[in-house]
Amino acid sequence: MAEASAILFAIQHAIDLGLHHLQLALDSSILIKALHSEILSKELHGIHHDILHLSVNLDELCFNFILRALTKASDLLDKESLRLVMSSY
Numbered sequence: 001m002a003e004a005s006a007i008l009f010a011i012q013h014a015i016d017l018g019l020h021h022l023q024l025a026l027d028s029s030i031l032i033k034a035l036h037s038e039i040l041s042k043e044l045h046g047i048h049h050d051i052l053h054l055s056v057n058l059d060e061l062c063f064n065f066i067l068r069a070l071t072k073a074s075d076l077l078d079k080e081s082l083r084l085v086m087s088s089y
Contacts, residue, residue, distance in 0.1 A: 002082035027068040
């Protein structure tokens, strides 16, 4: 959920900056498969829908797998962004 929220934020920020091509590195192959799937998972249904809705504003959106050991700093940012999003409700 934290990574999915960070993806949503990254896509929105890229759109706000006027970018048209976005490549994101994720350490969750399960999330990458879920995002490429047309079947929305129960856990990610709402955020997956939002990601799909925003992604139509981009010419290219790619998700690349990267080893978790290389993403410790971004993992902390993902968790913090989720905490901030959840605290705003």
